[in-house]
Amino acid sequence: MTTPSFPVSAIVAAQRPHRKDAARNFDALLAAAREAFAENGADASLEDIARRAGVGIGTLYRNFPTRRALFESVYADEVDALCQAAVEVADREPWEALTAWLDRFAGYMVTKRAVREALEGESEILGACRDSMYAAGGPLFERAQQAGEARPDMDFGDLLRMVAGISATQFSDDEQRDRVLAIALDGVRTRR
């Protein structure tokens, strides 16, 4: 949005320890945390995460002094992937590109309900994630607007929250989720 976008996961990579065993533990912790956050939401037990990683609780705290620090690290590269997806989609027709990216975005939200909370939180890296996301998806939306495909009386933030809200909801099955999302996106599309 305002900030230039760059791979937020680089910030995390910089914190990866140099020693071999330490690096291994660092990775195991991230993997375990990713699992745990997906299963139990953002307030998963830290002790459980250490257990899953086969690591002492002390090691967890040494690498990630706060729950938030761990949380941020976990999602940095998911956000990167999302940004990457925006690039891959850029050469399609405006509306098609936008919806393709939003589908991808929605796909994340289903399992990673925690990402959603991150969209609001205030912090160095989480802010960078949000900025990256806006920088990646925003232009897709604006292009659709300029092509006259998306309604002009809303902004990208509106759209993102709409999609986030819908995809975070529990549906009876994936079909229902897709159906509802498509209907809502119909409301975003310009009438002709």
Place this chain on the structure above:
Amino acid sequence: MTTPSFPVSAIVAAQRPHRKDAARNFDALLAAAREAFAENGADASLEDIARRAGVGIGTLYRNFPTRRALFESVYADEVDALCQAAVEVADREPWEALTAWLDRFAGYMVTKRAVREALEGESEILGACRDSMYAAGGPLFERAQQAGEARPDMDFGDLLRMVAGISATQFSDDEQRDRVLAIALDGVRTRR
């Protein structure tokens, strides 16, 4: 939906104790629980609820043996109010009646995020709540469909989840929430 609708709060009223002090505590507990659930979601601390009600934890457990029992009782009359609103709105134009009711529904979702979870849970009274809600709102939607105002390729369950999802999301302000909701509902409306 399938079950006939009747005031679910009557089920709760039947469990209110007869003795004066007991009845007072029962009411205080419900009020405290309503507050706590609104603030902290469905997993608010039971001990905190008892504290707020100025009552021992034992009293809470005597009246509501499980967290779920308390939870159900709290929301029964909110659901009743929602059903009542459907009646009040029934004499307006089909589309206008539907959106008016959905606005009311959305209003609940903002604060009472717990109601949303109730929409899925399985249990005697929670099931009755869901049925009541469908019985109240469903006809409004079908009327709009028959009037050619709402698209025919979706059902009331789709609509409810869409609105629930959007309103449960955190927005920067109420205006944004209303704006996004209106856009999504535009997708529900038949094109002309």
Place this chain on the structure above:
DNA sequence: ACTCTAACGGAGGCACCCCTCCGGTTCAAC
């Protein structure tokens, strides 16, 4: 091979929550 420093793991103190149980209290019926 040796060292010494960075990293390890988990015990332990604290806080919170759940739920049961029981001695004391209060209502209401007679």
Place this chain on the structure above:
DNA sequence: GTTGAACCGGAGGGGTGCCTCCGTTAGAGT
């Protein structure tokens, strides 16, 4: 007014989570 049944409050035992601290271990540089 008396009385007994219904109701009360909260102490207490068990569980889980958070975070710190420190004796032990193992990698990296020489």
